[in-house]
Amino acid sequence: MKFPFLFLVFLLLSCNNSQNNKLHQDNTFNWLLGSWQRSMSGDSVLNHNESWEKGLTSYNGLGATNIDGKITLEHMTLVKSYDRWTYEAHPEQNEKATSFVVTDVRDSFFRCENNQHDFPKYIEYLRRNDSLFASIGDEKQRITFAFRKQVSKYE
Secondary structure, three states: OOHHHOOOOOOOOHHHHHHHHHHOOOOOOHHOOOEEEEEEOOEEEEEEEEEEOOOOOOEEEEEEEEEEOOEEEEEEEEEEEEEEEEEEEEEEEOOEEEEEEEEEEEOOOEEOOOOOOOOEEEEEEEEEEEEEEEEEEOOOOOOEEEEEOOOOOHH
C-alpha cells in the first residue's frame, strides 16, 4: 500500500517540477530584466524606479515612486498559465491586484489589456537599447513613461 502512494506523490512532484523548469527556461520577457529609472523635476522632484527579476514561475517587478520624499510602491507580475501570459499590477494603495491579459508579444515589446478596468485599459512596454517605454491608456488618452537602464557595478 505504501509503494503506490509514494509513487503517486513522486509522480505529482515530478510533473510540478517539470512545469516550473519549463517556465524558468522561457525567455519571453528577459529583455525587461534589471533596474530602470526615470526622473523629472518641476514644481516637485519625481523619481521612479522599476526593477524586474525572473523567478521560477514568473517575472516579478517592483515600482517605487518618490514624490517630494513620499514613496509609493507597486508590485507587478508577469505569469504564464496554460500558454497564456497575464500581467498583474498591484499598487500598494489598492486592496487587490488588477489583471491584464497579454494580447501581443514581440521582440522587446508587449501589450496587455483589461477592457473592464476604468483606467488604464491597456499597458504596453517597449525596449529600445538602454531605454524602456511604458505606456498606459484607453480609447481617449495615452501616457508614456520613459526609463533608462541602470547599470550596476556588479554587471
